[in-house]
Amino acid sequence: MKPSVEVSHLGMMFNLSKEMHDTLKDYFINLFKHHEKMKKDEFWALSDVSFKLYPGDRLGILGLNGAGKSTILKAIAGVYHPTTGSIHKRGKLAPLLELGAGFEPQYSARENIYLYGSILGYSKEFIESKFDEIIEFAELQKFVEVPVKNYSSGMKSRLGFAICTAVNPDILILDEVLSVGDKKFRRKSEDKIMSMLNGEVTVLFVSHSLEQVRRICNKAMILDHGKLKCFGDINEIAPIYAEMTQEDPEEIKKREAKAKANREKKLREARKTKAHDIINMTNNLDISVEDAMAAIDIPEDKYKTYYKVIDEIEKEEGILTKQDALKAAAAEEAEFDRAATFPNDEDRAESDDDDFDS
């Protein structure tokens, strides 16, 4: 069996600085710039990508943002010309890229179907035979003669989808198109795609949703910064991608611990300022600690916590609430009295014993 898509050593280079001149002035300015700098601005969106697909292969292209997923689709669709390497395709191609774009805004849906169809390589007879089907699928029966410029973006995408999927292609290129329109249309479009997968068609599908790729594809590949990381059966590739996109559990723990510590620190600081307020209030207004706490709306079950905080502050900073100062004075006095009664500890022990005996 011959491969339907054969990509060998595909490389796509974009020269960032060269693409910037849009006017003659910029062009001449760039001419005099150092060649070295120009080289630096080379950007390889894809480099040395090779793979083969056979009829019936449904390839999911996975990768993080900027991995070159859409570039590879556009290169296969023929929109981009490969910088290096080559692409061979066999059969009719249906590219579902940028669905809402490429319409003539002043044209009605009817005229656009003919124009768009002719760009996709449909014949006039074919478009005529499929016309009603396209309109019906796009749900635009009432708007056939309305200029497309008055359409919503959803209507445009639906029309684009309907035109592109009117054929039975050999190669189907899907760039996250299954996110078109509302939920109902999304389901309808996915059903349509599924109905096109008759076992002979080759599919290239880009999506961020691993679950969607699993549902549609039987093969997958992962692109990483323009390089082919792995290529194979979906069941082999999916766990690799899942792992790639999942964070390291250690990392998650660390991050969570850090966040928790941060939260606690903030809470402690907030309590400390409140505790200071309480101390000041008790000292200045001559009220009890409880009253002060009640005055600044501290819930009763937190009283204990605040006593602790206040104690800490007293220890650290040597400030005392009036009450504590009084208490401390009273305690000192009591101690003094006790010391007078019992000159030393031994005596006290003895006397205790005496008490016990008697």
Add this chain to the structure above:
Amino acid sequence: MKKYIKGFYDYRFLLSELVKRGIRLKYRRSYLGIVWSLIEPLMTTAVLVVVFGALFDRANDPTFATYIMAGRLVYTFFQNGTKGASKAIRGNAGMIKKIYVPKYLYPLSNVLFNFIIFLISLIVLVPVLIISRLTPSLRLWKLIPGIILLLILTIGVGMILSVLDVFFRDIEYLWNVLLMIIMYLSAIFYPIERIKKHHLMWLLHLNPLYCIINLFRGGLMKYGNPLWEYAYPFVFGVICFIVGFIAMKKKQDEFILHL
């Protein structure tokens, strides 16, 4: 070469759709539609005849209307065709970003739809000839090489401009200026006898469009044309045509990076 002709054949439906679009959009939402392609040259020529007839003492010469009309029709097609072609690639960016089709189709379709409008507008020559009291003669055959040379030249120039315009937006403005120079070097509304002895007359002969206009005038007003008036625009047009297509072929893969 065979491949290209086959490719061209494969894309004939797209080309016809693009040409149709050009004509449709040009006259969309106007009441008279394509009839304007007849009325407009008649009205503008009437103005030119009155103004420049008085200015150059030609008010009593009935053939002056034919003289101006021939120049105006040819120049207007050249102007619209090249201007349209120069914007064709950018104007179709949406399609170019979707799927590969040979890019020359866009400027070519632009020239062709203007060409069809030009052919329709040739009908106005009938009343103008009647006004000028000129009877058609065998010399009318010159219109055929004239039309063919004009088409080759316009396609060639349009193709070159469309490639340049992708890389340098300045072309649009520069070309407007050049078109004005070309217009004055085409002797559209002033009688050629007035400047025949001027030392800059050679500039007119350098203008292939002037030669083509002269072929039209020779055919309509029954005078002879020297051979070089066929040969020069032919060579010039074919060179532009070849250069245009080679430039298009070499550069079309880069277009996408500039759109």
